Amino acid sequence: QIQLQETGGGSVHTGGSLRLSCEASGVTFSSLPMGWIRVLAGGRAQEFLAAIDSTGDNTYYANSVKGRFIVSRDNAKNIVTLQMDSLNPEDTADYYCAAGKIGGRFDSRYDYNTWGQGTQVAVSS
Numbered sequence: 147q148i149q150l151q152e153t154g155g156g157s158v159h160t161g162g163s164l165r166l167s168c169e170a171s172g173v174t175f176s177s178l179p180m181g182w183i184r185v186l187a188g189g190r191a192q193e194f195l196a197a198i199d200s201t202g203d204n205t206y207y208a209n210s211v212k213g214r215f216i217v218s219r220d221n222a223k224n225i226v227t228l229q230m231d232s233l234n235p236e237d238t239a240d241y242y243c244a245a246g247k248i249g250g251r252f253d254s255r256y257d258y259n260t261w262g263q264g265t266q267v268a269v270s271s
Contacts, residue, residue, distance in 0.1 A: 148173040148260050150243045155265030158233055162269070166228040168243030168262055176200060176221040179246030181258045182228045184239035184267075193239075194255035196228060197246070206253035210236075233269045240264045 154166040166182070181197035196217040197206040205217055216229040226243060243262040250257035 148245050150245060150260065150262030152241065152243050152262045152265040155241060155267050157268040157270065160234050160269060160271050162233050163229070163231045164233065164267060166230065166241055166243075166265060166267075168226045168228075170224045170226070170243075170245065173245065175224040177248050179250065179252030179257070180217075180219060180226040181206075181244045181246060181252075181255075182217065182226075183242045183244050183255070183258065183261065184237075185242065185264075186239045194258070195241075197252050197258075198226065199252040200248075204252065230267070233267075235269045235271050237267060238269050239267060241267055 149171045150168055152168045177200055179199050182195045184195055185192050195208050195211050198217045198219050202219045214232045219226040242264045244258035245260040247257045
């Protein structure tokens with residue numbers, strides 16, 4: 147059974163940076179696409195932010211974070227990270243690491259159904 151544990155959330159001011167990490171267990175990590183999804187305050191909306199294929203050769207970014215966020219992975223350590231720069235208050239949300247499907251599309255939100263517990267990110271102006 148896949149287990150995902152996120153770390154690295156916190157509070158920053160506009161323009162600041164945070165680095166989220168997600169450690170996976172109970173799975174052959176190197177076979178899975180991995181992604182990051184955020185849920186805005188009050189559960190108003192979900193956004194599929196970024197994803198990376200199993201080898202790390204291909205990445206996907208939502209337009210809202212393109213150029214500011216970078217997703218990467220270390221298959222030897224079973225870790226996927228999300229480097230977030232130039233943060234603004236609209237980035238305030240709960241951030242979730244998610245595991246994709248073997249053989250699925252790494253850039254499709256609908257293939258990410260296993261989520262971690264989430265970590266909070268708050269950006270103040």
